[in-house]
């Protein structure tokens with residue numbers, strides 16, 4: 305069961321107070337998507353994963369904690385440009401702002417996840433083109449992080465599986481194939497290996513569709 309409570313929190317940047325929706329508890333039943341988007345009810349709690357200060361527009365997982373360099377970045381054109389993208393749903397903008405702040409602070413993994421979360425919001429709104437752009441951004445951030453030996457997932461080949469799925473979903477099939485093959489080179493456990501083979505099959509078909517682990521189950525036998 306999901307429990308969300310309103311809380312008055314003080315922004316670490318401008319010190320103004322605003323009411324934020326705080327996730328107290330939730331649950332996940334069923335299978336995740338291959339890009340690790342959780343099933344319900346957790347799936348519908350995204351609006352609590354990022355907070356936005358109503359006064360200065362600071363976006364972070366907790367506005368009570370300052371991301372390094374945030375104060376300067378908030379006044380910059382590149383941040384204001386995202387805030388001004390009215391064609392995007394507010395929640396997607398909030399995730400993209402958080403992503404930029406994290407990237408600016410050198411936390412490529414957090415930046416990658418926040419960009420991917422923006423893509424999920426855009427999926428729900430049926431905005432395929434911009435969702436694909438956010439996925440491309442997320443993939444590039446994760447690739448940079450992996451090069452620096454910072455992996456989004458723990459077990460062998462799993463990070464490559466995640467990035468393969470993100471690249472496939474945004475139509476970068478050649479990059480997706482290379483990443484999938486790289487994942488197989490990591491000698492992953494059988495479960496991950498089979499999901500990578502499933503991805504390679506989908507890539508061959510030019511398929512950008514969403515799949516859960518359950519959809520890939522026939523390949524796991």
Ligand SMILES: [Zn+2]
Pocket residue numbers: 315316317318319320357358359360361362
């Ligand atoms: Zn603020």
